[in-house]
Amino acid sequence: MNIIENLEWRYATKKFDPEKKVDEETIEKLKKAIQLSASSYGLQPYKILIIEDEALKKKLQPASWNQSQIVDCSHLFVFCSDATITDELTDDYVKLKAEVQSLDLADLQGYGDFVKKKLSEKPGHEKASWTTRQAYIALANLLVACAELKIDACPMEGFEPSQYDEILNLSKQGLKACALTTVGYRSENDTAQHQAKVRKPMEILFEKL
Numbered sequence: 601m602n603i604i605e606n607l608e609w610r611y612a613t614k615k616f617d618p619e620k621k622v623d624e625e626t627i628e629k630l631k632k633a634i635q636l637s638a639s640s641y642g643l644q645p646y647k648i649l650i651i652e653d654e655a656l657k658k659k660l661q662p663a664s665w666n667q668s669q670i671v672d673c674s675h676l677f678v679f680c681s682d683a684t685i686t687d688e689l690t691d692d693y694v695k696l697k698a699e700v701q702s703l704d705l706a707d708l709q710g711y712g713d714f715v716k717k718k719l720s721e722k723p724g725h726e727k728a729s730w731t732t733r734q735a736y737i738a739l740a741n742l743l744v745a746c747a748e749l750k751i752d753a754c755p756m757e758g759f760e761p762s763q764y765d766e767i768l769n770l771s772k773q774g775l776k777a778c779a780l781t782t783v784g785y786r787s788e789n790d791t792a793q794h795q796a797k798v799r800k801p802m803e804i805l806f807e808k809l
């Protein structure tokens with residue numbers, strides 16, 4: 601299968617088969633695809649909670665517009681972006697980069713200061729929007745990895761972030777829920793799998809200059 605066939609195969613799954621669970625080896629691959637996501641400056645200002653616990657999924661369903669995917673999926677990925685941008689985020693990255701690439705931390709200080717300065721220039725509301733945008737890149741990678749591995753998924757914004765924050769105790773960790781992806785196997789009865797894709801025509805979507 602090539603990438604286009606995979607992307608045509610995938611669809612936003614409306615009805616999962618609650619009996620079918622994704623095995624741990626596959627979940628590890630999906631986690632790896634998320635870990636390998638690109639992010640601005642490489643900072644990855646987010647964390648992903650992976651929820652399998654049925655009682656917790658049930659508790660989150662009313663906070664998710666009662667969508668059935670939340671309880672019927674195998675694993676619920678909750679993308680949580682950093683609530684704000686701290687200097688610590690850059691400091692941790694620079695330290696890790698020095699370790700991984702065997703560099704002298706002192707040589708990276710100028711770069712770290714530059715990143716911190718650029719990020720501090722963002723207005724308050726833009727900071728949270730920036731961290732959220734980074735998380736969405738990771739979400740997109742998850743969707744592509746699922747398609748590649750023939751795992752069904754539904755990206756979801758239909759939930760109440762403030763309720764998720766409360767139930768999952770996110771504020772205390774400096775996080776906020778920004779998007780979900782339910783992962784599992786489609787139900788045979790999910791009619792959405794047979795629907796043709798609705799996409800803007802190529803000539804509207806693209807312009808060659």
Ligand SMILES: Cc1cc2nc3c(=O)[nH]c(=O)nc-3n(C[C@H](O)[C@H](O)[C@H](O)COP(=O)(O)O)c2cc1C
Nearest residue numbers: 610611612613614667754755756757758759779797
């Ligand atoms: C960020 C985002 C949020 C979405 N939220 C929901 C949702 O809450 N519930 C749902 O059933 N589908 C949701 N969708 C699925 C979209 O409706 C779907 O991706 C779109 O209609 C294109 O269809 P396809 O993914 O099946 O090709 C969401 C998609 C994205 C990318």
